[in-house]
Amino acid sequence: MSAMDDVKVSGEAAPALRAARMLVAARRERRLIDRLPLDCRPADLAAGYSVQTELAGMLGAIGGWKIGAADPGSTPLHAPIFAQEVHRSGVTLAAKDLTGAIVEAEIAFRLLQDLPLGHAAHDAASVARAVERVPALEIYRSRYRQPGEVDEAEQLADCLSNGGLIVGVGVGVGVEAVTAGGAMPTWDIDLAVDGTLEQVRAVRHPAGDPLQLVVWLANHLNRCGGLLSTGQVVTTGALLLAPIGRAVRGEWRGLGSVSARFI
DSSP: OOHHHHHIIIIISOHHHHHHHHHHHHHHHTOOBSOOOGGGSOOSHHHHHHHHHHHHHHHOOEEEEEEEOSSTTSOOEEEEEEGGGEEETTEEEOGGGGTTOEEEEEEEEEESSOBOOOSSOOOHHHHHHHEEEEEEEEEEOOSBSSGGGSOHHHHHHTGGGEEEEEEOEEOOOOOOOOOTTOOOOEEEEEEEETTEEEEEEEEEOTTSSTHHHHHHHHHHHHHTTOOBOTTOEEEEEEEEEEEOOSEEEEEETTTEEEEEEEO
């Protein structure tokens, strides 16, 4: 930050803007902060989303979204993932920029066409036709020194601790919505770090059918005047966790694979 920025952060700007500037500086300088100061710390979820909006105005194009819910009845939480931090499988990243980060194996959806506001709300069938399902590794990296001590509003301000998304190659299988009363999908995932299997599990998504999270997000963004657009990727929450090593590889049996190197 420049000296002029310091003056603005200290008192002139609105609280959400001051918070966003602090978090953007932490991102760009690859450093951690304790917590946001009380005079600009979001007090509720709405305030946390306001910080997100300010932050998005500083970090450029949105390449995707992360969204999650603890169970099928919970209201999802969501945050943008910036285009500069969305990577293809096989990417090599600098480990020094990711101190303290972990990787999360997730189910993601890539938009094959826009989901704009129409005459009716999007439903599972219409969204399924507009997306392809792909495996993904989310880099979980908080900008807070002790993220476990930070409440949901501050987590939202920090874009739910997203530090990047590595998007794998799917197998081209069509996406189908789970019908009412139908069995929830299960994925067999092998997650290896430096050639050693860290996790081998058959997992179900805590929110049920993760496609429903994409439906919710499409309609929510439409209500706010935005949209999910072609090429964006929506990742739907951690299924397995692993430390970052020199190489990480995930195999989603029947879905595809994703890998990354960290040097």
